[in-house]
Amino acid sequence: GAGVSQSPSNKVTEKGKDVELRCDPISGHTALYWYRQRLGQGLEFLIYFQGNSAPDKSGLPSDRFSAERTGESVSTLTIQRTQQEDSAVYLCASSPRPYQETQYFGPGTRLLVL
Amino acid sequence: DAKTTQPTSMDCAEGRAANLPCNHSTISGNEYVYWYRQIHSQGPQYIIHGLKNNETNEMASLIITEDRKSSTLILPHATLRDTAVYYCIVRVAQSYNQGGKLIFGQGTELSVKP
16 A cells, blocks of 8 residues: 655755645554654654644754644644754654554655755 | 664675664663664664564564663575664553654664675
8 A cells, every 4th residue: 555655755945945844644544753864863753643632742843843734644844944954854654553663654855955 | 762772884795694783771671672774765664673572573583682681683684675774762662642753873784795
């Protein structure tokens, strides 16, 4: 079946502009996660959604970062007033249940802020 | 979640077993050991996980020491396609309220050579 998809695959933007990244989880997966991976680094957790519960935003690095999720489907990660240090690969993952061991990752969106 | 220590890089000859070590000396009794890998330019992929017993699946085997302070991921017959960064992650068993965020370290860069 279809895996996690993300769009765009690549995004180049100018410093100060807003960007919106999209994640389509696997159908039926209730849990959705956003991570960030800077060049040569491991993944950093950003935010977690589970059904209608309040999201876990503990990993968001600043108030310029926000995310939404519509029910148990699409999620968007928005970065306002982008900075050069926001350049990274943004990865989305989903899992069937919040206590499911396996997270299924998308291919990521490569963001470059000039 | 407990911290893990892995070698930065390892080489393995194609067709031979790849043994990737991980130290997690501060692991707690309710924490599992998970392994993910990330092939270049792709999202991470789940490999295997365990609590205290050795585990095996179609991808790999996981050997956890009796004191649970370290573990080894074994790829029995490494191929060139196994070249990737391998992440050892220690975390509590997920519960509905805890969610499922993964905390990634730097991982081990495994190079399988012909």
